[in-house]
Amino acid sequence: MALDETTVREIASLARLHITDAEMEKYRSDLSNILDLVAQMENHDTSGIKPMTHPLDAVLRFRTDEVTENDQRSKFQALAPNSENGLYLVPKVID
Numbered sequence: 001m002a003l004d005e006t007t008v009r010e011i012a013s014l015a016r017l018h019i020t021d022a023e024m025e026k027y028r029s030d031l032s033n034i035l036d037l038v039a040q041m042e043n044h045d046t047s048g049i050k051p052m053t054h055p056l057d058a059v060l061r062f063r064t065d066e067v068t069e070n071d072q073r074s075k076f077q078a079l080a081p082n083s084e085n086g087l088y089l090v091p092k093v094i095d
Contacts, residue, residue, distance in 0.1 A: 001032055001035040001036055002032050003031050003035070004028075008024065008027050008031060073086060
């Protein structure tokens, strides 16, 4: 699928990219090649292929849920300018 310069400029505008006239032909060619590849991929039957979340059969290793640090809330709140009942008090910024 060959793209014209107007379409490439519109795509660049949507992507918030500034493309110079010198770069135009490269971007036009690259985007056209990408769309050609997508068109080729659409022609293949993928009805029997299971969707995957990762290309490798990697499994997440779960760690045990255990406390690794002591509670230091009172230490941190002592450094705060203003706190009450375990909460940090801040100035009201929205009326």
